[in-house]
């Protein structure tokens with residue numbers, strides 16, 4: 001058994017783990033990241049693409065925001081398409097100047113990986129059988145296997161940044177946590193293509209044929225989604241069938257402007273709302289998807305992960321630099337107050353925009369009425385805008 005020591009053992013090299021590692025490094029705190037996949041595999045996962053201000057600020061704080069500011073696209077509004085008509089929500093105006101930024105999760109991950117490699121910081125890829133031990137004590141440990149050798153890391157804290165299917169949450173005794181879950185009866189079929197986006201901003205579509213989203217990763221790369229039944233298989237969807245269905249859910253302007261091309265990636269993602277309470281177990285913390293999942297309708301997943309990391313890194317820095325555990329003690333409660341609000345918004349926006357199998361014609365009419373109200377009421381528009389750009393970190397304390 002090869003034994004080493006670090007201050008913080010981070011499990012998972014997704015956005016949460018990498019961002020946490022970078023912020024701790026800036027503060028002079030040692031951390032090792034253990035990741036079960038290869039770096040290329042992590043970079044190949046096509047996921048989120050909309051950053052809230054909190055996430056942008058954190059990339060800057062971590063010293064890795066330069067390319068993001070150069071290549072990211074600032075968006076001050078979104079379009080809602082329903083009843084065949086498009087309506088713009090002017091988020092910038094309704095929130096007193098706040099925006100979001102289009103910058104792919106893969107790009108953000110690449111920037112963080114490059115910075116970590118340039119600083120010579122330890123990341124163990126292809127770490128197998130990662131197990132967390134003794135996090136209820138003052139001497140937690142992490143064990144793993146790499147290249148046929150067993151390793152043990154002694155540490156002060158464990159950061160569970162290992163996503164929904166990770167080992168950290170699964171290692172907590174069942175009676176020490178409560179899980180809340182809602183699984184939606186449909187999925188999102190996503191298609192990525194090197195074609196210019198159909199619109200400068202994102203279009204969220206409520207159509208009789210189901211939800212669609214016209215998103216983007218850059219001025220030359222588009223990401224489109226279709227609501228599909230959970231029984232659909234991605235192999236059954238040809239590119240031509242995808243484009244045809246998207247056209248049917250768009251308005252005339254969208255159909256005219258849509259540029260189609262071969263897919264670079266196509267996948268079906270299930271939709272789920274999921275929250276774990278609490279997010280701290282002795283000296284182990286959950287952050288990001290390890291603790292909560294949102295349906296992607298509100299573009300909140302990556303941004304919630306970033307907020308957790310902001311709160312956790314501040315708490316750990318306070319522990320080491322100021323010898324205070326106040327931040328550690330309030331970590332779970334502080335994160336969860338904001339997480340529940342983002343979970344609520346994501347669930348509400350999903351419910352408003354999708355066709356549910358058991359809903360009759362009356363629910364479609366309710367949706368139209370609510371959307372019509374929202375776009376004609378300044379209060380309604382502001383409700384969407386301030387949630388979409390992201391609530392302030394301590395919203396409830398304002």
Ligand SMILES: Cc1cc2nc3c(=O)[nH]c(=O)nc-3n(C[C@H](O)[C@H](O)[C@H](O)COP(=O)(O)OP(=O)(O)OC[C@H]3O[C@@H](n4cnc5c(N)ncnc54)[C@H](O)[C@@H]3O)c2cc1C
Nearest residue numbers: 012014015016036047048162163166288289299300301302
């Ligand atoms: C298919 C899909 C599409 C998405 N689309 C969007 C979107 O459009 N918009 C949006 O806002 N959000 C989206 N999300 C959510 C967003 O991508 C996540 O919220 C974000 O990745 C969370 O980052 P994370 O670092 O917490 O978790 P992850 O990115 O899941 O990273 C966790 C890491 O831990 C590693 N790991 C897991 N188990 C272990 C183990 N036992 N040992 C070591 N390492 C382990 C994993 O390999 C992974 O690299 C999507 C998610 C998925 C799955």
